[in-house]
Amino acid sequence: MAKVETPVEKWRGRVQEVRLGGDGRKSVVLGGESTLPFLHFDGEVPHRPVVAVEVLDMPPADWAGSVMSAWGDVVKSPVTWAKKAAEHGADLIFLRLASAHPEQGNTNGAQAAKTVSQVLAAVDIPLIVVGADVAEKDNEVIVAVAEAARGQRLALGTVTDKNYKTIVATAMAGGHAVVAQAPMDMNLSKQLNILCCDMGLPKDSLIMDPTTGALGYGMEYAVSVYERLRLAALQGDSMTAMPILSHAGYEAWRQKEAKATEGVPAAWGDPTLRALLWEQMTAMTLLQSGADIMVLRHPRSVEVVRGVIDQLMAH
Amino acid sequence: MALTAIEIYKYLPKTNCKDCGFPTCLAFAMKLAQKGADLSACKHVSEESKVALDAASRPPIRLVSIGKDGRKVEVGNEVAMFRHEKTFYHAPGLLLRVKDSEPLDKVARDIAAVDSYKVERVGIQLSWNGVAIQSNGGGKDAFLACVKQTASHPELALVLMSEDPEVIAAALSDPKVAERRPLIYAATAANWQKMAALAKEKKCPLAVRADSLEALSDLTEKVAQAGIEDIVLDPGTRDFSDSLNALTQVRRLALKKSFRSLGYPVITFPGEKAKSQEEEVLLATQHIARYAGVIVLDHFSPTVAYPLLTARLNIYTDPQKPLQMQAGVYPFGKPDQASPLLVTTNFSLTYFSVSSEIESSGFPTWLMVVDTEGQSVLTSWASGKFDAERIAKASKTFKVEEKIGHRSLVIPGAVAVLRGDLEGEFPEWKIMVGPREAVGIGPFLKQNWAK
Numbered sequence: 001m002a003k004v005e006t007p008v009e010k011w012r013g014r015v016q017e018v019r020l021g022g023d024g025r026k027s028v029v030l031g032g033e034s035t036l037p038f039l040h041f042d043g044e045v046p047h048r049p050v051v052a053v054e055v056l057d058m059p060p061a062d063w064a065g066s067v068m069s070a071w072g073d074v075v076k077s078p079v080t081w082a083k084k085a086a087e088h089g090a091d092l093i094f095l096r097l098a099s100a101h102p103e104q105g106n107t108n109g110a111q112a113a114k115t116v117s118q119v120l121a122a123v124d125i126p127l128i129v130v131g132a133d134v135a136e137k138d139n140e141v142i143v144a145v146a147e148a149a150r151g152q153r154l155a156l157g158t159v160t161d162k163n164y165k166t167i168v169a170t171a172m173a174g175g176h177a178v179v180a181q182a183p184m185d186m187n188l189s190k191q192l193n194i195l196c197c198d199m200g201l202p203k204d205s206l207i208m209d210p211t212t213g214a215l216g217y218g219m220e221y222a223v224s225v226y227e228r229l230r231l232a233a234l235q236g237d238s239m240t241a242m243p244i245l246s247h248a249g250y251e252a253w254r255q256k257e258a259k260a261t262e263g264v265p266a267a268w269g270d271p272t273l274r275a276l277l278w279e280q281m282t283a284m285t286l287l288q289s290g291a292d293i294m295v296l297r298h299p300r301s302v303e304v305v306r307g308v309i310d311q312l313m314a315h
Numbered sequence: 316m317a318l319t320a321i322e323i324y325k326y327l328p329k330t331n332c333k334d335c336g337f338p339t340c341l342a343f344a345m346k347l348a349q350k351g352a353d354l355s356a357c358k359h360v361s362e363e364s365k366v367a368l369d370a371a372s373r374p375p376i377r378l379v380s381i382g383k384d385g386r387k388v389e390v391g392n393e394v395a396m397f398r399h400e401k402t403f404y405h406a407p408g409l410l411l412r413v414k415d416s417e418p419l420d421k422v423a424r425d426i427a428a429v430d431s432y433k434v435e436r437v438g439i440q441l442s443w444n445g446v447a448i449q450s451n452g453g454g455k456d457a458f459l460a461c462v463k464q465t466a467s468h469p470e471l472a473l474v475l476m477s478e479d480p481e482v483i484a485a486a487l488s489d490p491k492v493a494e495r496r497p498l499i500y501a502a503t504a505a506n507w508q509k510m511a512a513l514a515k516e517k518k519c520p521l522a523v524r525a526d527s528l529e530a531l532s533d534l535t536e537k538v539a540q541a542g543i544e545d546i547v548l549d550p551g552t553r554d555f556s557d558s559l560n561a562l563t564q565v566r567r568l569a570l571k572k573s574f575r576s577l578g579y580p581v582i583t584f585p586g587e588k589a590k591s592q593e594e595e596v597l598l599a600t601q602h603i604a605r606y607a608g609v610i611v612l613d614h615f616s617p618t619v620a621y622p623l624l625t626a627r628l629n630i631y632t633d634p635q636k637p638l639q640m641q642a643g644v645y646p647f648g649k650p651d652q653a654s655p656l657l658v659t660t661n662f663s664l665t666y667f668s669v670s671s672e673i674e675s676s677g678f679p680t681w682l683m684v685v686d687t688e689g690q691s692v693l694t695s696w697a698s699g700k701f702d703a704e705r706i707a708k709a710s711k712t713f714k715v716e717e718k719i720g721h722r723s724l725v726i727p728g729a730v731a732v733l734r735g736d737l738e739g740e741f742p743e744w745k746i747m748v749g750p751r752e753a754v755g756i757g758p759f760l761k762q763n764w765a766k
Contacts, residue, residue: 004528004574007567041560183697215622216436217664218691220629223604224399231397256754257622263675267434269618277596277622284597285626288559288604304593311555 008042011035013236015292016203017047018177018243020092020153021126028091028126030207030292031243036230037290040315048313049287050091051306052128052295054249055081057107057115058099064259066275067297078115079122086123088299089306094128095119100141101132109144116145120152128179128245128293130157139166146174155179155207161192168199179245181209184221186228186240193239207293208242214251215282222246223289230290244290248283249297280304287312318371320345326364327357334358375569377579379520379545381408381498381609385470386444390608391580396566399634405580406631407607408444408472409599409623411615412584415461416451423464425615430468434621437638437663441624445472447500447611455485462486473497474522474582474611480509493517498609500582501549502538504530511541520545522582527551528564532576539576546579547609553588555598562606580608587613596623603627637689638663644713645670648679652720655680655764657749657756658706659727660687660695668753676757678764681718685709692727703736710741725749725759 015031028050035043057078060068074080082093097112099105116129129145131138142156143166157179159167164180171178180196182188189210196206210229213222226244233241252258257268258275268274279301283294287309296302324344335356337343346352354360354368378392388408395401411429413422426446433442446465450458458477465473475486475497487493500522502510507523514521521543525531528550535546550561562581568574585598595612596619602610603626612619632638640661647670648654659669661684673680685705687695695701706726710716722744726733728751737746750759 002529002533004532004568004577005572007564007572009567036563038556038559039563040556041564183693216625216629219626220398220632220634223630224397224634227397228399254752265434267432267617268621269616273592273618274622276593277619280593280597281600281622281626284600285604285630288601304591304597307590308555308594308597312559314556 006041009035009234011043011234013234013238013241014044015230015233015243016206016238016241018204018207020128020155020177022153023151025120025152026125031241033230035234037288038312045313047292048309049292049294051089051302051309052092052094052245052293053082053085053088053090053299053302054094054096054247054295054297055085055119056096056098057112058105060098061104063297064253064275065261066272067253070299079118082119082123085299085302086125088302090125090302091306092126092128092293093119093123094295095130097129097131097141097145099132100137101134102137104132106137107141109140112141113144113148116154117148120149126153126155128155128157130179133158135163138163142167143170146170146176149176150174153177157181158209159192159196161188161195164192164195165199168196168201171205172199172201177205177207179207179209180242181211184211184213184218184225186210186225186232189225189229190232190237190239193242197239203238203242206242207245208240209245209247212247212251212282212286214248214255215278215285216257217251217255219282219285222286226286226289226291243292245293245295246283246286246291247295248279248286249295249301252279252282253297276300276304284308318348318368320348322371323347323368326360326368328359328361330359332359370575371573373575373578375573375578376566377544377546378405379547379580379608381474381496381520381547382445382472383494383496386442386472388444388472388609393566393606394570396570398630402633402635403631405608406627407603408609409620409627410443410445410447410472410474410609410611412447412449412474412476412586412611412613413461414449414451415453415457419460419464422461426464426468426471429615430471432615432617432620434617434624436625436628437667438640439628439638441628443615443620443624445474447474447476450477450479450482455482458482459485462489462492466491469495474500474609476500478503478506480506480513483510484513487513487517487519493519496520498522498547498582500524500547502534504534507534507538508541511538511543515542520547522547522549524549524551528561528568528577532574535576535579548577548579548581549583550581553584555601558583558598559601559605562602566606581606582609582611583607584611584613586611589613592619595619599623600626604630639689640666640684642684642686642709642713644715644718645682645684646679647673647682648677650679650681650718652718654678654719655725655760656683656715656719656723657681657725658683658685658709660685660690660692660701662687662689662691662695665691669756672753672756673760676760678757678760680760681715683709683713683715692729696730696733701730703733703740706733706737707740721745723747727751728755 552558589595
């Protein structure tokens with residue numbers, strides 16, 4: 001029988017490792033891969049991709065019904081919500097300070113610091129904390145959060161090319177990492193990474209959010225951006241080598257297929273399972289393309305996706 | 316991968332004898348590379364060179380067809396490890412497996428369900444490809460009874476699953492079955508001679524199964540030597556990790572190592588070891604993204620069919636050719652001079668999101684679709700393809716002022732910033748900023764237009 005030589009690639013680079021948490025809190029290390037996603041025969045995958053659960057600091061106003069009923073009353077407080085998420089197997093909490101938005105409550109830095117401290121006390125897993133996507137407000141609340149959470153090594157966001165200096169500086173001062181978001185373009189991701197690192201942010205403190213497209217709503221664009229970023233990293237480009245964060249939850253659950261339970265074609269089938277599949281299939285595809293942190297909303301998706309990651313990491 | 320002129324030239328005699336009609340061997344090689352000449356024109360090329368040139372000019376992964384017309388599965392002939400390198404060309408077939416150990420009326424219902432299922436997405440009708448009938452210990456009669464259920468569904472592609480060549484032969488003895496070009500599953504180390512003979516006689520593609528890539532390539536070589544060209548591989552892997560490894564290695568070996576004996580499309584069975592419906596669908600999703608040619612599931616329902624069809628459509632869209640609409644003014648309901656005019660881009664997904672909301676609203680509406688080369692609202696605005704000037708040009712080209720008596724234009728909320736420039740391009744018009752999300756169109760129209 002002729003020998004088939006396993007076709008192993010010779011990659012030059014690897015994905016940067018980024019640690020969150022630690023020092024009394026559970027530690028999560030992202031990245032470090034020296035090959036493409038889950039190809040254990042081809043290189044090292046030292047850290048499994050992790051699942052973050054999206055938690056808001058106020059009950060969500062317009063989330064899909066089935067996500068709300070799956071969580072129930074815990075969404076009344078980010079503390080109870082985060083605790084429940086951890087019980088469901090979350091590796092990280094992705095805390096969105098939605099109430100800081102001028103039209104949603106306009107809560108201030110002091111409130112944000114208090115919320116984050118309470119959530120930190122309630123769970124032993126690391127936190128990612130982002131603002132409400134309003135630049136001045138975000139800068140105000142994230143600075144307060146960074147100070148209050150000194151030593152906890154959070155990831156802070158969301159940094160964009162239009163608003164990065166304050167968050168990067170405060171992250172550096174507080175020993176935190178940063179989530180930097182670019183609009184579905186590998187060169188824009190790279191540019192933003194360079195801007196952050198040029199300020200002195202260590203490479204091991206940067207996470208990329210290249211933007212996510214849900215199944216049917218741009219997923220393949222995200223697939224190609226993530227794959228190009230990962231390939232560039234493996235070919236030695238350290239400015240595309242940061243771990244990737246992906247929002248399958250946020251993107252999938254705002255689509256009609258996940259939200260609508262009536263007024264849709266019969267060919268779409270059962271709304272409950274369909275909605276779950278919409279989130280899970282988006283997650284699955286983007287994990288295959290290089291996502292290191294998958295942010296999800298539904299507890300059932302957390303369970304299923306972590307189970308699939310278990311299987312992909314078994315070798 | 317097609318050979319270059321220089322690569323071909325290496326195999327030619329290099330005597331420049333001109334017998335082929337070309338002045339030099341290099342000129343002949345250049346014409347061969349363009350497929351503008353036939354190698355047979357050279358009477359002096361050696362046998363070894365002939366064999367090598369033939370092998371090298373074949374596509375690295377054989378194109379295999381299962382079925383005829385209708386829902387034919389045509390897979391293989393891929394050139395990329397990643398869609399962004401070029402594109403993925405031939406989308407995998409989606410099939411349902413039925414077993415002859417199941418009650419016949421259930422089998423009949425399942426086959427009918429697969430056949431009748433249709434769903435539309437971005438203006439395209441999507442459906443699954445066919446069914447795989449598995450012999451599950453019931454002998455010839457049970458198997459034939461199941462195969463018979465497909466007779467009234469002639470469009471479906473078929474896979475006949477048994478390791479007993481007698482059972483497969485019995486099914487293929489019906490010319491109506493054989494002429495559908497079903498995939499015979501499968502040849503193994505134990506039965507390959509008989510299976511290959513059957514496949515050759517009935518001119519059907521043949522699946523080959525083994526438990527290692529070595530054993531698989533060994534077997535395909537034997538089957539190929541027996542005269543079978545249309546082979547489908549089953550590396551025997553049934554879980555997430557093993558199938559990812561196997562399919563990736565097969566694709567790499569075929570594309571990067573010109574490994575001919577694994578240069579065929581792959582068949583997968585995501586439901587076989589799945590612990591839940593979600594896992595079956597997620598493994599099928601992995602297979603769509605990572606290199607499968609024929610995906611045979613164990614459960615079918617609209618709920619799982621539609622997302623899988625969507626995933627397949629997404630992954631196999633050519634990155635250079637996003638799905639686009641023709642630019643123009645589209646009427647919805649029966650719009651008249653007083654009806655609102657909305658503007659959007661010609662990316663298919665954008666168009667269908669917007670149009671479906673207009674339709675749901677029941678409002679007669681004009682929708683002007685601007686050519687942004689298939690980019691969405693935000694992308695085309697960011698890249699300068701959706702701006703006030705282009706919108707103004709489109710409205711002149713499509714003679715919008717003849718269709719409406721009012722002078723109002725609703726722009727997508729995401730590009731509210733264009734308002735100022737648009738007021739410049741459309742003096743005396745009222746530029747209205749619409750909702751950011753398509754789902755807000757219905758309420759917006761209700762609020763701003765008396766019917």
